[in-house]
Amino acid sequence: MTILAILVGKLVAWLCRIRGRGGTSLPGAVASRVCRDLHVRLAAQLPRGVVLITGTNGKTTTSKMLAGIMRAAGWRIVRNVSGSNLRQGLTSTLVAAASPLGRIRAECALFEVDEGAAPREIEALAPRVLLVTNLFRDQLDRYGELATTARRLRQSIAAHLPALATLVLNADDPMVAGLGDGFAGETRFFGLDCPGRAVAGADHASDSDECESCGHELAYAVRYGAHIGAWECPGCGRRRPEPSLAATEAELTPQMRESVTLSVKDGAGEVDLLLRLPGLYNVANAAGAAATAFALGIEREAVVGGLEGTNPAFGRLERVAMRDGKAALLMLVKNPAGLNEMSRLIAEAGGPRPTVCALNDNTADGHDVSWIWDADFERLAGMVGPVFASGVRAHDIALRLKYAGVDEDAISVVPDLRDALGQALAEAPECGWVYVLPTYTALLDLRAHLEAEGLVAPFWEELE
Amino acid sequence: MAGVTIGWLYPGLMNIYGDRGNIICLQRRCEWRGLEVEVLSIGMGDRVTPDTADILFVGGGQDREQRLVAPDFRQVKGPGTRGAAEAGVAILAVCGGYQLLGHEYRDADGTVLEGLGVLDLRTEPARPGEKRIIGNVVAEPTFPGSEGRPRLVGFENHGGRTILGDGCRPLARVVRGGGNNGRDGFEGCVSGNVFGTYLHGSVLPKNAWLADLLIERGVRRRDPGFTLEPLDDALEVSARTAAEHRALSVRW
Numbered sequence: 001m002t003i004l005a006i007l008v009g010k011l012v013a014w015l016c017r018i019r020g021r022g023g024t025s026l027p028g029a030v031a032s033r034v035c036r037d038l039h040v041r042l043a044a045q046l047p048r049g050v051v052l053i054t055g056t057n058g059k060t061t062t063s064k065m066l067a068g069i070m071r072a073a074g075w076r077i078v079r080n081v082s083g084s085n086l087r088q089g090l091t092s093t094l095v096a097a098a099s100p101l102g103r104i105r106a107e108c109a110l111f112e113v114d115e116g117a118a119p120r121e122i123e124a125l126a127p128r129v130l131l132v133t134n135l136f137r138d139q140l141d142r143y144g145e146l147a148t149t150a151r152r153l154r155q156s157i158a159a160h161l162p163a164l165a166t167l168v169l170n171a172d173d174p175m176v177a178g179l180g181d182g183f184a185g186e187t188r189f190f191g192l193d194c195p196g197r198a199v200a201g202a203d204h205a206s207d208s209d210e211c212e213s214c215g216h217e218l219a220y221a222v223r224y225g226a227h228i229g230a231w232e233c234p235g236c237g238r239r240r241p242e243p244s245l246a247a248t249e250a251e252l253t254p255q256m257r258e259s260v261t262l263s264v265k266d267g268a269g270e271v272d273l274l275l276r277l278p279g280l281y282n283v284a285n286a287a288g289a290a291a292t293a294f295a296l297g298i299e300r301e302a303v304v305g306g307l308e309g310t311n312p313a314f315g316r317l318e319r320v321a322m323r324d325g326k327a328a329l330l331m332l333v334k335n336p337a338g339l340n341e342m343s344r345l346i347a348e349a350g351g352p353r354p355t356v357c358a359l360n361d362n363t364a365d366g367h368d369v370s371w372i373w374d375a376d377f378e379r380l381a382g383m384v385g386p387v388f389a390s391g392v393r394a395h396d397i398a399l400r401l402k403y404a405g406v407d408e409d410a411i412s413v414v415p416d417l418r419d420a421l422g423q424a425l426a427e428a429p430e431c432g433w434v435y436v437l438p439t440y441t442a443l444l445d446l447r448a449h450l451e452a453e454g455l456v457a458p459f460w461e462e463l464e
Numbered sequence: 465m466a467g468v469t470i471g472w473l474y475p476g477l478m479n480i481y482g483d484r485g486n487i488i489c490l491q492r493r494c495e496w497r498g499l500e501v502e503v504l505s506i507g508m509g510d511r512v513t514p515d516t517a518d519i520l521f522v523g524g525g526q527d528r529e530q531r532l533v534a535p536d537f538r539q540v541k542g543p544g545t546r547g548a549a550e551a552g553v554a555i556l557a558v559c560g561g562y563q564l565l566g567h568e569y570r571d572a573d574g575t576v577l578e579g580l581g582v583l584d585l586r587t588e589p590a591r592p593g594e595k596r597i598i599g600n601v602v603a604e605p606t607f608p609g610s611e612g613r614p615r616l617v618g619f620e621n622h623g624g625r626t627i628l629g630d631g632c633r634p635l636a637r638v639v640r641g642g643g644n645n646g647r648d649g650f651e652g653c654v655s656g657n658v659f660g661t662y663l664h665g666s667v668l669p670k671n672a673w674l675a676d677l678l679i680e681r682g683v684r685r686r687d688p689g690f691t692l693e694p695l696d697d698a699l700e701v702s703a704r705t706a707a708e709h710r711a712l713s714v715r716w
Contacts, residue, residue: 137480145526209476215532217476361710367599368619370664373485392710395703399669402699403485403492413702 002042002102005035009095024084028091039087040124041102042094048075048108050125051292052118054153055133055176057338058285059085059112060313061277062133065289067110069306073298079110081314086117090125115149119156130161131168131292133285135175136226136337137371150175150212158182166295170288171243172228174211174218178238190284190291191243193263194250197280198222198229199344213238224280225344226337245291250283252348258283262290268300273308277317281341315443317345319433320455326425327433332443334365339375342437347383354427355384355435356420357401358391358442365439369393377404384435386427389413390420391442417442418449467500468683471517473541473561474525474533475505481621483523483558485666489675490519497693508536512544514551518682524559524664527571534577537564542580549582554682555658558667562653562660563587563624572623583653583660584631587624594646596623600711601641601663606634607654609677615639616651616671617707618663626662628653635661640711657681670707672700 009031016026031038043050053063063079070077078097080089090111098104113121115135122130132153137146161167163184170176171191180187209227210217216235223229232239248270249261258275260283262268275286286307293303312318315332322328331342346355361369380387381404389398394415402408414420417438424434438446450456472487487503494501504517512520525533537545549555555565563569566585569577574589590596603616616636625645628634634644635652643651644662652661659678661667668675676692683690 145528147526147528210529210532368481368621368664370482370485370619370666373482373488373666373669374479393706395699395706396670399699399703400485403488403669408699411699413699 001035002038003100005031005038006095006098006102007100008034009038009092010100013092013096024081025086025088025092027095028088028093031095032088032091037124039091039094042098042104043109043125045104046107046109048296049128050109050111051129051131051296052121052125052127053110053112053131053133053292054115054118055131055170056115056136056335057341058133058281058288061282061310061316062131062285062289063110063112064313065286065307065310066292067306068310069289069293069298069303070108070110070296072305072309073293073302075108076106077108077110078104078106080112085112085114087121090121115153119152122156123160126160126162127165128162129166129168129292129295130157131288132170132176132179133288134170134173134228134337136335137374146175147212150179154179154181161185168288168292168295170228170284171241172224172230172284174227174231174238174240177241178212188245188291188295189241189243190245190287191240191247192224192228192250192280192284192287193243193246193248194224194280194283195222197224197250199225211235211238225340228284245287245294247283247287250280252278256349260286262287264290264294268294268303271300271304273304275307276310277312279317279341279345315438315447320450322425322455325431326428328421328425328436329433330443330446331435331437332440333437334440336371336375339372339377339437340379343376343379343383346435347379350383352383352385353432353434354386354388354424355380356388356390356417356424356437357397358417358420358436358438358446359389359393359397360391360439360442360445361393362441364441369396372397372400377401377406381405384410386410386412386424388420388424390415390417391439417446421446421449467502468494468519468679469517470501470503471506471512471520472503473506473512473520473522473537474508476507477529477533478523478525478561480524480526480559481619481664482666483664486521486523486556486558486668486675489666489668489672490521490679493672493675493692493695494679496695506541508533509540512541512548514544514547514553516544516548517553518685519554519556519678520545520548521555522557522561522564524561526560527573530560530564530569530571531575531577534564534569534579538578538580545580546582549656549658552657552681552685554678555582556668556678557658557660558664559622559662562662563626565658565660566626569624582658583655584629585626585653585660586629587626590623590625594625596621597642597646597662599641600707600714601643601651602639602708602711603636603641603643603651603663604639605636607636610636613673614671614704615708616663616667616674617704617711618661618665618667618670620662621664622662626653631655635659657685665707670700670704672697
């Protein structure tokens with residue numbers, strides 16, 4: 001049955017390819033029809049086991065960083081590509097990596113898993129390490145409520161994560177830090193200790209400003225954005241756990257890189273490195289990837305080499321060069337926290353540039369566009385040049401920008417993405433570049449246009 | 465006094481699905497007319513009086529947060545909020561806040577939260593076989609004073625089913641979406657200057673006329689001649705129209 005399922009999966013994958021589609025989830029979906037627990041059977045062969053990464057933001061980037069580290073350490077790995085982080089996607093990945101007779105030619109599987117699907121996959125795949133990046137409000141209309149997501153994760157960890165596994169948690173996220181309550185195995189925490197990069201006050205993407213245990217408002221000694229920071233509950237005394245790996249320095253260089261120092265308790269000491277991915281959230285992603293790598297017993301040289309070699313993932317601060325010497329910086333935005341990070345980076349970079357904001361409300365984006373009112377577009381006022389509101393909900397984003405204080409005369413509604421990008425680029429000076437902030441399906445649409453013009457590779461070919 | 469005061473109830477706990485956009489909208493629309501505007505945050509333990517604000521706003525929350533605020537809302541703020549409603553303060557309550565302005569809210573776990581009873585309505589969990597009500601909404605406003613106004617647009621996401629009593633009337637009749645309970649075709653509730661709705665979106669920016677109506681009615685309580693100058697709402701109007709088209713053309 002396994003072999004038949006694999007062959008069917010491979011056939012579907014081949015058909016997807018000749019029809020010019022990515023085929024990142026359909027092969028797995030069809031193969032699972034033939035053999036229900038196919039991905040579990042295939043994963044069971046992996047001598048170094050399975051590593052799962054879940055959370056709202058940073059999964060793809062963290063996975064890419066960790067993949068770089070593992071390869072630098074000489075591991076042969078398989079991992080799923082961006083966006084296919086439900087069961088079908090994991091299965092497709094394993095089917096692609098299997099021989100027709102069902103032998104997997106890899107030692108370890110590295111999977112990013114949707115936070116709604118993670119409880120089920122923890123149970124199915126019994127990972128060796130589970131990393132949780134953060135929990136933010138994201139597409140609640142699909143999953144119900146954030147507290148439910150956290151509760152289901154916590155229950156699954158307590159019930160199904162093997163006691164020999166290591167749980168790696170973000171200490172700075174009060175919703176995540178408690179996920180190990182009830183877990184019998186080892187929990188390691190990572191976090192930021194960069195008070196110089198703190199933001200003043202709260203922005204409005206905070207999802208867990210109140211203590212989960214007692215409901216008291218949390219106090220922050222340092223806050224890095226949303227509910228991420230050095231938190232403590234004045235009510236019940238619950239507080240941020242001491243991380244065993246912390247980023248103690250992070251400086252944005254003029255070349256839009258991050259100069260980082262990681263301090264690792266017991267063992268590696270201080271690790272200095274230069275990230276090609278800017279933004280404090282990428283420093284946190286790097287800390288999470290490094291903590292996971294150390295939990296897997298990987299040496300410090302491989303950690304540094306892997307992190308320094310990591311390029312931006314698909315659509316995440318991906319710079320696309322145009323033929324005329326101009327460029328577009330693609331900045332995927334999926335939720336308020338993500339938007340706040342991007343607007344902060346735009347503010348830190350300085351100098352207004354033409355900007356495209358593209359909002360879609362397809363299923364993968366979330367049908368409810370209300371979240372744009374939770375995001376601090378106010379920070380963009382005065383920092384962006386002409387703004388082109390685009391996508392299926394172009395008018396909604398235009399209205400949001402108007403109420404955020406962006407000059408109404410600078411806002412154009414251009415629903416067609418290609419037109420919007422073209423007009424923005426036309427506004428850029430010679431060799432200049434533009435910001436593009438698309439939601440997920442808007443990014444896919446835009447990439448498809450750029451791909452047709454030969455400016456980017458199809459994303460399923462972007463497997464390093 | 466030319467200024468406008470907006471009281472935002474539970475800004476930290478009851479703010480989901482962009483309900484903050486309603487505050488931004490009210491605030492900006494006052495500022496653009498040169499009116500001074502003040503937004504007061506009214507959290508746990510803070511009292512409300514009929515003079516606290518011209519407009520009171522309370523948004524939605526997750527079940528956990530709704531349970532946390534319910535006793536405070538009823539005991540600490542209840543008498544003042546009822547007094548404000550009687551005095552003619554404009555009140556807008558969205559989703560979870562709307563449910564708590566009724567007599568009681570029974571959630572899916574069977575927990576009963578006693579409400580303020582400012583609105584004559586009660587909210588029950590879905591019946592067996594009924595799903596959570598999620599999606600775009602288009603609704604024809606039907607309350608007195610809404611004559612000739614465009615349809616309301618928004619996004620609803622609620623499990624609770626709200627049933628109106630005789631002491632209040634619906635805000636609107638549903639054209640697309642589930643509305644209060646998915647059965648009787650009504651959306652929201654109006655009683656005097658108290659407005660309850662399930663619409664997120666945020667509701668006010670794309671239905672800017674409703675924002676202006678709240679500001680005018682709230683301020684007229686102390687300044688009967690108060691009227692707002694019209695604004696250039698071209699973007700608001702086109703956004704409302706686009707959202708209506710989208711809601712009527714997609715079925716997820």
